[in-house]
Amino acid sequence: NVTSALAFVPYQSTPTYSATKAALHSFSESLRIQLAGADTGVQVIEMVPPGVQTPLFGQQDSEHAMPLDDFLTEALDLLREKPDAKEIVVERARFIRDAVATGTYDDVLAMIAGS
Template sequence: MKTSGNTILITGGTSGIGLGLARTFHEQGNQVIVAGRRQELLDEVAAEHPGIDTIALDIADPESIARAREAVATRHPQLNVLINNAGIQLPESLLDPGSLEVAEDTIATNLLGTIRMVYAFLPLLVDQSDAVVINVSSALAFVPFPITPTYNATKAALHSFSESLRVQVAAAGVQVIELVPPGVRTTLMGQQDSEDAMPLADFLTEAMDLLAAEPDAKEIVVERARFIRDAQANGNYDDLLAMFSGAEAGR
């Protein structure tokens, strides 16, 4: 992926990693379109970052995706990069029937929403040169954090989906990159002040440096996520799962 001269749509772009990516890509000379559910946050992004466009989008709503596709096709026909970043992470107790709603919402947003975005926007990307889909998964796709079982499962599924997507769109000239964050200091799961989470600025710097150094990369994995990503291959899976289980017990 080239790091400048793109037209990039970022879902979940009003906060956290999504907003950080939007700012960074905008500063590097890309046209950025930030998509999000809350109009007031979209207005703030537009006011604070002149040149960034915004669009209302709820990726859990198929009709909202269809409207966004038509709006982007009209306003930005040169779109060549889709970053599927929107997602939710909430704790669940699998012994509590009330947690089923959390699980269903998580699947609808993290997995089904991303799949619907790919189906909706791929026809726009295949007509462009330097077309890219970036799916933001998680290190927890590779070793789960037991307190968020459905979140982990959606990210593991997204990893598998990205692998298949990469094969299917290769002949069409579309690159597929999986971005694999560790815990990052954002409001997701209340990690904004966690010493155990990676500072957002550090994550963005390292991820963008890796992208610039490896433009043909299939995965972008920062060092803080690498030991989790490779735990199975390195024989550390059981130890990490036990560590994450202990972290859950201490919450």
């Protein structure tokens, strides 16, 4: 499942997008547990990209967004390194993904709001 770093710290200009990605994160977690308990052999991997230079939200030329080729290379490298990963989070998305755990949520939320 492809969610977004915005599933973990929302962007005020895209509340529906952020909320649906948060819901997909929760669904992925629940589905992973459900399928593991049923011993189905199905793996649930959540892809957690940052903003990527694509036409989505007009980010194709944004200096704040990650170049698409860089994202794909790093994400596929991570998947190759750890094929049993629950989440694939590129370095550029890690500070947003982990904002609650690192105690930086309010700072990251303010930074995203300012961008």
